[in-house]
Amino acid sequence: MDENKLTIILDGEEVMCDILFTHYSEQYEKNYVVFQFTDRDEISAAVFIETENGEGFFEDVQTEEEWEMLDELLENYVGDDEEDLEDQEDDDALEDDRA
Template identity: 75%
Template sequence: MDDNKLTIIYDGEEVMADILFTHYSEQTEKNYVVFQFSDRDEVSAAVFVETENGEGYFEDVQTDEEWEMLDELLQNYLGDDQDDEDAQDDEDESDED
């Protein structure tokens, strides 16, 4: 099993998702998982609740404040990812010279 993938029941069907990143918020004292569905561009998030046996389950994100925090983190993540791609493109172009 790939540690960066998860299976989610979405609209009554099992769908695969790629984990983009995880985040622990000291403010809410919750662990979040931000993921993208493998078969579409849709990104979502959930709260991961760890159980005593080290496993866990997902709960819905509850508040607008949590969604705003996660959206800001996602924008930073996507910006960093884009910056990495731009830097690699610049390196590739300079290698061609």
């Protein structure tokens, strides 16, 4: 299984998702998983609860404050991703100029 993929049950059906990033919040003492559904342009998040046997399960994000924290993290993630893309495009343009 690909470690950047997960399957969740949504409305009784299995749905594939791509994990965008994970985050541990010291403030809330919780592990979060932010993911995008592979079949649609929708992003969501859940709290990951690890069990004693090393496996785990997901719970819903509970508070508005947690969602605000995750929104801010997602904005930073998207911003970093866009900067990386721009840097790659700049590098490609330099290589083209040298050729």
